[in-house]
Amino acid sequence: MSRYDFIRFGGFVNWADEDTDTFRKMKVCLPVKEPVEDDTKIGLISTDEDNPEEIAVSYSVRAAELIPWTDSFQEGYWKALIVAEANGAGTDVLLPMLKDAGLCLMECVFLMLRSDACKLFPVLCRLFPEVEEMFEIITWNDREYFVRELTLFRGTGGEYKTLVSVTGLQDVLVGKDGAPISDEAEAVDRKICYYFTDEEFLLPEERLVALAEDA
Numbered sequence: 001m002s003r004y005d006f007i008r009f010g011g012f013v014n015w016a017d018e019d020t021d022t023f024r025k026m027k028v029c030l031p032v033k034e035p036v037e038d039d040t041k042i043g044l045i046s047t048d049e050d051n052p053e054e055i056a057v058s059y060s061v062r063a064a065e066l067i068p069w070t071d072s073f074q075e076g077y078w079k080a081l082i083v084a085e086a087n088g089a090g091t092d093v094l095l096p097m098l099k100d101a102g103l104c105l106m107e108c109v110f111l112m113l114r115s116d117a118c119k120l121f122p123v124l125c126r127l128f129p130e131v132e133e134m135f136e137i138i139t140w141n142d143r144e145y146f147v148r149e150l151t152l153f154r155g156t157g158g159e160y161k162t163l164v165s166v167t168g169l170q171d172v173l174v175g176k177d178g179a180p181i182s183d184e185a186e187a188v189d190r191k192i193c194y195y196f197t198d199e200e201f202l203l204p205e206e207r208l209v210a211l212a213e214d215a
Contacts, residue, residue: 002035002036003105003106003134003204004036004037004040004063004066004106005036005104005105005106006066006067006068006069006104006106006107007028007032007036007042007063007066008028008032009028009030009031009032010027010028011027011028011069012025012026012027012028012047012069012071013025013026013027013028013042013044013066013067013068013069014026014066014067014068014069014199015044015059015061015065015066016065016066016067016199016200016203016207017065018065023067023199024046024048025047025048025069026044026045026046026047026059027044027045027046027047028042028043028044029043029044029045029058030042030043036063037063038062038063038064038204038206039062039063039064040062040063041060041061041062041063042060042061042062042063042066043058043059043060044058044059044060044061045057045058045059046059064203064204064206064207065203065207067106067110067199067202067203068104068106068107068110068202070107070110070111070114074101074103074107074111075111075114075115077101077103078101078103078111078112078115078117079115080097081094081097081098081101081117081120082115082117082120084097085117085119085120085123091122091123091126094120094123095123095126095127098120098123098124098127099127105124105128105130105131106202108124108127108128109124109131109135109146109202110198110202112124112146113146113166113198113201113202114198116143116168118137118143118144118145118146119144121135121137121144134148135147135148136148136149136163138163138165138169138188138191140169140172140173140185140188141172143172145165145166145168145169146165146166146201147163147164147165147169147192148163148164148165148201148205148208149161149162149163150162150163150164150193150205150208150209150212151209152193152209152212152213153213154209162192162193162194162212163191163192163193164192164193164194164195164196164201164208164212165192165195165196165201166195166196166197166198166201167195167196167197167198168198169188169192169195170189170192170195172185173185173186173188173189174189193212193215194208194211194212194215196208196211
């Protein structure tokens, strides 16, 4: 199982385009050489019909610059999983449903982030045990949020380990005035050095480290 199983010839992906500082929906236009690693080059073409000049332009990017793009069927199936869990379905029901979805690891994580459905994390760990080494869960007000441990300034005198999370957690911990909403919220917020968007959070560790160190 590879974190890059979502990259398929003819399929769609989200590309973290540093030039525009946006995530762009792109189509994989060349066969993908296996195994895919961070530095594997992936051929892409734009899907932006509003910019005709982009249609014929191809890009060669590193796999590490890509995250999943999910379609309406995958999103609908994921919602069905959420409803089943909310109605009391156990792992014995949810695990076969997740297997039948045909989703790869990072597609599942992407859908989980976008739907705030981290309660399915234990089921995901059963199907993809390696996910426990990539992500952790933190609970606030009975809701679960993803966190990742990063090592910043590695190899220097200032090296240290810290946690990063998603902006969804920041939104419930910190008020509009920029201050934590309570002492308890401040205690949690102090553990988090940086908050990423859902899309950014799925980027490889090297990208997250660079963003956090530049903050």
